[in-house]
Amino acid sequence: MAPQPPARERLLDAAEDLAATQGVTTTPVDVILDRAQVSPATLYAHFGNKEGLITEALRRRLARWDTTWQECVDEAGTPEEKLLALFSALSRHRRSLTPSRWCVFLGVAAETPRPGQDLADTLAADTDLLTHRLEGLATALVEDGQARMLARQIILIYTGVLGMILRGAEVETATAEGRRIAALAVRSCTGPSESHLP
Template sequence: MTSQPTARDRLLDAAEDLAAMQGVSVTPVDAILERARVSPATLYAHFGTKEGLITQALRRRLARWDTTWQECIEEAPTPEEKLLAVFTALSRHRHALTPSRWCVFLGVAAETPHPGRDLEDTLAADTRLLLHRLEELAATLVDTQQAPLLARRLVLIYTGVLGMILRGTDVDTATAEGRHIAGMTLHAAAGSTSSAP
C-alpha cells in the first residue's frame, strides 16, 4: 500500500505544477492551497511565505534535474557524448515532470526582479550547476583555458533551446537541434585547440 503524499509534498507539487504551467506571479496563494488541499496555516507553518514555498519547490526540481543529468552523463559512452548529454537530459527531464512553458528557473527569475536571498541563491544554483559541470566535461575535450568559454557557449545554446520550446517548438526537436549545434561548436573549439602552435 502506497503512502499518501504529506501536506508539505502536496504544497511543493502544487507550487511546482502551477509555476511551471502558468507562472508564479499570476498564481495566487489561494490557487496553490486549493490544489494542495491545505489551509493557509499549513503553508506558513512549513514555508513561511509563498516565496519560501517557491524556493523549496525549485530546490527540489533542481535536485531532480541534477540526478537526471548525471544519469545521462553516466550512460554516455564517450567524453563528447557526455558533454552533449545535457540535451538528452533536458528532453528526459521535461518528459518526466509537469510540462512547463519553458524553464521554470528562468520564468521565476523573470517574474521576480527583487527576490529574497534564499530564492536568489536557488536561482543562481541552477546557473552554477550548468556552467561548472559543462566546464568540467569540456576540460576533457579541449584545452583547459578554452573550457570556460566552451561551457558558456553551450549554456547559450541550451538557453536558446528553452526559448524555442517557449515559441512552440517540440521538445525533442528543439533538443535535437540544440545538440547538433552544440556538437558543431565543440568540434570548432577542438579543432582550434589541435591547430594551435
C-alpha cells in the same frame, strides 16, 4: 485507494506544477492552497510564505534535474557525448516532471526582479550547476580557457533551445537541433578529426 501524500509534499507539488505552467506572479496563494487542499496555516507553518514555498519547490526540482543530467552523463560513452548529454537530459527531465512552458528557473527569475536571499541563492544554484558541470566536462576535450568558452557557448545554445520550446517548438525537435549545433561548437574547438559525433 492510495493514501494522500503529506501536506508538505502536496504544497510542493502544487507550487511546482503551477509555477511551471502558469507562472509564479500570476498564481495566487489561494490557488496553490486549493490545488494542495491545505489551509493557509499549513503553508506558513512549513514554508513561512509563498516565496519560501516556491524556493523549496525549486530546490527539489533542481535536485531532480541534477540527478537526471548526471545519469545521462554516466550513460554517455565518449567525452563529446558526455558534454552533449545536456540535451538528452533536458528531454528526459521534461518527460519525468510537470512539463514547463520553458525553464521554471528562468521563468521565476524573470517574474521576480527582487527575490529574497534564499530564492536568489536557489536561482543562482541552477546557473552554477549548469556552468560548473559543463566546464568540467569540457576540460576532457580542451584546455581550461577553452573549456570555459565552450561551456558558455553550450549554455547559450541550451538557453536558445528553452526559448524555442517557449515559442512552441516540439521538445524532441528543439533538443535534437540544439545538440547538433552544440556538436558544431565542440568541433570548432577540437577540430573535426577529434570529434566522433554525426
